[in-house]
Amino acid sequence: MNRHIKKISVFLFLFSICFSLSGIRVSEASETAVYRLKWLFNASVIGDIYADVHGHFKARGLDVTVKEGGPERDAIRELELGYAAFGVASADQVIRALAKGSPVVVIAQLFQINPLQWIYRSENLDVTRVEDLKGKVVGITFGGNDETIMRTLMAKAGLTEKDISVFSVRYDYTPFYQKRVDVWPVYRNSQAPILEKKLGDLGESVAYFNPAAHGVKFVANSVVTSKRMMEEQADVVKNFTSALLQGWEEALELENEEDVLKTLRQFDKDTPPDIMRKQLVITRSLIKPFKDTRIGMIDLEAWQQTEKIMLEQNQIPSPVAVEKVIRKPF
Amino acid sequence: MLHRRIYQFFIIYLLGLLVLFSVKYLLDLSDYVIPGLEDLAQTFRTVFLRYVSDVVDTISVAVIGQVISVFMAIVVGVLGRQTTWFGSFIKVAAYNVQAYPIVAIAPIIFILFGDGFLSRLLIAAMICYFPILLSVISIMSEPVHDIEHFYRVTGRMRWQLEVKIRAFENLNKLTTVISGSATLAMAGTIVAEFIAANAGIGYSIRIALYQSDLAKILTALFLIGITLSVYQGLLEIAGYLVKKGWASH
Structure with a gap:
C-alpha cells in the first residue's frame, strides 16, 4: 500500500514538473503568445484590447491571447514560468525582479505619467x-x-x-x-x-x-518580456511591439473614440458609459501627454529615478542598472 | 500529542519547501519567482522578530474569536438541537451565512466597526462560528439511545442531563471540532487583517504580496503553521484532560 502511495506521489510530482516545462515550450516555440496585463479590462488597457480586437497581432502573424491581470497576478513570474510571453509590469516590479536575478526585459513604457x-x-x-x-x-x-x-x-x-x-x-x-x-x-x-x-x-x-x-517621476506600467524571448525570438518581439503600439496609437486617436468605446464595452460591462468616456480621456493624457509623444517611448531618466528611490528606501539591496534591460521600441 | 503536532508540521513545511526548491532548480527560476535558500534564510533573520509579534497579535484575536464562537455555538446548538422550527431555522441561517464570501461582507463590518480590533474579532468569529455550530447541533441532536432510554423510562431525564450525556459520549468529536475550529479562527483573523486591518500577520502578508516577496510569505506561513500547531496541540491536551476529569467522576 505504502509503495503504491509513494509511486503515485512521485508520478504526480514528475507529471506536474513536465506539465510546467511543456507550458514554456508551447508558449515560446510557436508564434502563439500569451500577453498578461497588469490589471482588469478597463480603459487603462484599451490599447492592448484594441490591438487584439482589430487584428493588429494577427496581421503580423501572431496569435496573441490577451489575459486580464489582477492583484494576484504577476506578469514577470509568468514570463519566467513560461505561462506568458509578454506582460505588463510596473517599474518597481521590474526593478525588484532584477534585484532578484529575474531575466526580464522592458520593451515599451505605456504610461508617460504615473496614474x-x-x-x-x-x-x-x-x-x-x-x-x-x-x-x-x-x-x-x-x-x-x-x-x-x-x-x-x-x-x-x-x-x-x-x-x-x-x-x-x-x-x-x-x-x-x-x-x-x-x-x-x-x-x-x-x-x-x-x-x-x-x-x-x-x-x-x-x-x-x-x-x-x-519632481517625483515613478514609472508605472511598461511592457516586458523575457531575455530568452528577446534573444531567441527577436522577430516575434519586434512584431508584437509594433502591433501593440499601433493598437495604442489608434485607440487614443480622437476620431476613433466612439469605436474605441464600443470595443471597450465588450470587455468592461460594469462601467457606466459617461465614466468610461472620462477614463479614456484621462488615459489618453497619461499615455500621450503631448501631441508629439511617441507611445511606448522610454523615459530613461524616470526609470533611473525610480531605481534611485527604491534604493534609498531599501527596497532593493543594491543598484540593478535598470538601463541595461531597457530596449527602446523605436 | 504536542510534540507530534509540531514535528508533523515540520515535515509538511519541509516537504512544501522541497517541492518549491525542486521546481526552482529544475526550471532554473530566479529568486524573484521562488526565493533561494540563502534569500529565505536572510529574510527569516530580518523579519523573524517582527513576524513573531504579528503572529502573536493574530493568534490572540483568533483565540478570543474562537472562545466566543465556541461559547455561542454551544448555547445556540443546545437550544437548536431539537427538531423544532427554531432548530431548523438556525441550521438554515448557519448554512446560508457560511456560503457568503467574507470579502463581500467585510465592507459592511468595517463601516459598522471600523478597521480595528473589533472587526478582526468579528470576522474571525464569523468564519469559525458556523462550522462549530453545525457540528454542535449535529452532535446534540443525535440521541444516545442506550443511556438516555434508562432515564426516559424512569422519568428522570431533564434537558441538562440530556446535554451532558450527549456531550460526554461525543467528547472526542467535540474536541476535534474545537481544535479544528482553531484553524478557521486563525484563517478568519488573517483574512480580516489581509482585507483591512493595520496589524497582525495577515497585514504583513498583504505588504509582502505588494512587494512580490515570496521569502517573507514563506516565513509568515512557517510562523502561522508552527503557532497553530502548538495551539491545536494544547487544545487537544485540554480536551484529553477534560475527558479524563469527567470520566473520573
Whole structure:
C-alpha cells in the first residue's frame, strides 16, 4: 500500500514538473503568445484590447491571447514560468525582479505619467506644495507604490511622519467618503472618475495631487518580456511591439473614440458609459501627454529615478542598472 | 500529542519547501519567482522578530474569536438541537451565512466597526462560528439511545442531563471540532487583517504580496503553521484532560 502511495506521489510530482516545462515550450516555440496585463479590462488597457480586437497581432502573424491581470497576478513570474510571453509590469516590479536575478526585459513604457495620484476635496484643501500636507490625514497603502512615492515626496520636502497622520488605505473608499482622510491615493484614469462623480453628486468638488508635478517621476506600467524571448525570438518581439503600439496609437486617436468605446464595452460591462468616456480621456493624457509623444517611448531618466528611490528606501539591496534591460521600441 | 503536532508540521513545511526548491532548480527560476535558500534564510533573520509579534497579535484575536464562537455555538446548538422550527431555522441561517464570501461582507463590518480590533474579532468569529455550530447541533441532536432510554423510562431525564450525556459520549468529536475550529479562527483573523486591518500577520502578508516577496510569505506561513500547531496541540491536551476529569467522576 505504502509503495503504491509513494509511486503515485512521485508520478504526480514528475507529471506536474513536465506539465510546467511543456507550458514554456508551447508558449515560446510557436508564434502563439500569451500577453498578461497588469490589471482588469478597463480603459487603462484599451490599447492592448484594441490591438487584439482589430487584428493588429494577427496581421503580423501572431496569435496573441490577451489575459486580464489582477492583484494576484504577476506578469514577470509568468514570463519566467513560461505561462506568458509578454506582460505588463510596473517599474518597481521590474526593478525588484532584477534585484532578484529575474531575466526580464522592458520593451515599451505605456504610461508617460504615473496614474497614481492623490484625490482630495478642493473646498477645504489646496495642495500646491508637498508642505501643504502638513497636519493632514494622508492615505497610504503600506507596501504599495504610493507609500514609496509619498515617502520620497516627504523626504524631498523635509517632512517626517510626525508632520502628517498616515492612514492605512484598504480597498474601499469609506474613510475618504466619511472625511476621515484628507487625501486618498487613486488611479487617476480608473478609480478617480468614479469617485469624482459620486462626490460631485453630493455637491463636492475634488482636485488631485500629482507627484510628478513635484519632481517625483515613478514609472508605472511598461511592457516586458523575457531575455530568452528577446534573444531567441527577436522577430516575434519586434512584431508584437509594433502591433501593440499601433493598437495604442489608434485607440487614443480622437476620431476613433466612439469605436474605441464600443470595443471597450465588450470587455468592461460594469462601467457606466459617461465614466468610461472620462477614463479614456484621462488615459489618453497619461499615455500621450503631448501631441508629439511617441507611445511606448522610454523615459530613461524616470526609470533611473525610480531605481534611485527604491534604493534609498531599501527596497532593493543594491543598484540593478535598470538601463541595461531597457530596449527602446523605436 | 504536542510534540507530534509540531514535528508533523515540520515535515509538511519541509516537504512544501522541497517541492518549491525542486521546481526552482529544475526550471532554473530566479529568486524573484521562488526565493533561494540563502534569500529565505536572510529574510527569516530580518523579519523573524517582527513576524513573531504579528503572529502573536493574530493568534490572540483568533483565540478570543474562537472562545466566543465556541461559547455561542454551544448555547445556540443546545437550544437548536431539537427538531423544532427554531432548530431548523438556525441550521438554515448557519448554512446560508457560511456560503457568503467574507470579502463581500467585510465592507459592511468595517463601516459598522471600523478597521480595528473589533472587526478582526468579528470576522474571525464569523468564519469559525458556523462550522462549530453545525457540528454542535449535529452532535446534540443525535440521541444516545442506550443511556438516555434508562432515564426516559424512569422519568428522570431533564434537558441538562440530556446535554451532558450527549456531550460526554461525543467528547472526542467535540474536541476535534474545537481544535479544528482553531484553524478557521486563525484563517478568519488573517483574512480580516489581509482585507483591512493595520496589524497582525495577515497585514504583513498583504505588504509582502505588494512587494512580490515570496521569502517573507514563506516565513509568515512557517510562523502561522508552527503557532497553530502548538495551539491545536494544547487544545487537544485540554480536551484529553477534560475527558479524563469527567470520566473520573
